[in-house]
Amino acid sequence: MSGRPMIDLLDATLGAGSTRLPRISLQVPTGSYAVLLGSTGCGKTTLLETLCGLRPLHAGSLEINGQDMQARDPADRGIGYVPQDGALFPTMTVRQQLVFALRIRRRTIAEQEQRLEELASQLALRSLLDRRPHELSGGERQRVALGRALASKPPLLLLDEPLSSLDDETREAMQVVLAEVYSLNSSTILHVTHREEEAQALSSLIIRFDSVLSAGS
């Protein structure tokens, strides 16, 4: 683990209206699997969306991997984002979703095929490659969303309640998948959840949302 944090959010004000969060500070060490634990509706998703660049940062500073992110587009932040419902592209097959980030970056067909092979094998998606999102179960959708976010090998992966909509059996299987993804990829992971047992099972670092709020004040 290097000394410089992967995420360094300092005295930040984010969100708007009822989701406005004043003076938040959050540091996530590089290489860690951090779980941010907080109750439903406390602003965890707002925080992740701000880190991704999908919401503006009203005050304070944000550095990711040592670089100032304030003026950067979501496309240039090097972040893989898996929202709560997966948010798969409804018109695309699993294969198209998995190579999407590489096609946008104009990687060669050979590179796309090689990465597709790695992800399909790692996330057990080989038999699902020609299916569309409506033909997938909840767990399969989350695995595809995870693979899509990992495709370009981002240094930071943000997971928004990735297990919350799954049944107990699928949740346990998915926890194993997340642990494998963490060990096989060199990404730092920030995983947001409201479930204490999920945090205990997966993380190398548990951050409570209350401490994030009070850290800035």
Add this chain to the structure above:
Amino acid sequence: MNSRVRGRWFLGGLGFLAGFYALLIVGLLVADVGFTSWGECRAALQSEAIRHSIVLSFVSCTLAALLSLIVAVPAGYLLSRFRFRGSRLLDSLFDIPIVLPPLVVGLSLLILFQTAVGQWFEGHVMEMTYELPGVVLAQFVVACAFAVRTMRLCFDGIDPRPEQVARTLGCTRAQAFFRVTLPEARGGVIAAGSLAFARALGEFGPILVFSGATRMKTEVLPTTVFLELSIGNLQAALAVSLLMVLAAISVLILARVFGMRGGLL
């Protein structure tokens, strides 16, 4: 009277009122079809003026529908996804052609092309008043408003999350729109185009005022019905009307098949 009986009366009342309107529509169509014969229709459709009107209608309506889509897709997306100063005003403004009396639309177009800007446009770009491009413009003004409304409803029904995720995966806003959102909106695009075509096909008032009713020149199908009725040729008017009914029903089926049941269709 117990609650079960009251419930039946209520449902019966709903069924009676809805059934009355459904019967009225079916009655209109059946009366039209029953009043004419295939031979009379064929004779009417052999008239050179009516054939010209059919071709002009289909060409001008296709152009008006395509132009409507070029405006409606970005306008519907803008109104659906972004809140900015004046967005509500803009939203209401796009409804004006829907509620404005058709003759007023035609008169307003006529006056617009009498202003200095309009005169310059006619002198340097293309002539509009009483000319063919004017027919397309008159159809476009009203048809586009319906297309914008349909596209806005369509984009409102599309989850913005996949588009946001696409931006984190390396897309610009435009790439996310064209690669993720627009393919999902293809049903809405077809519905909006079909609706714009159908509205353009039925447009009469604005065309009459702005483009006139010159046979073999600016005569479209509704103009034909008007001209044939004015000289007492009911059979020809009816034959052309049935053609328009057929086109409208085809458009309705097309739009329903592509799943825009919640929209204006």
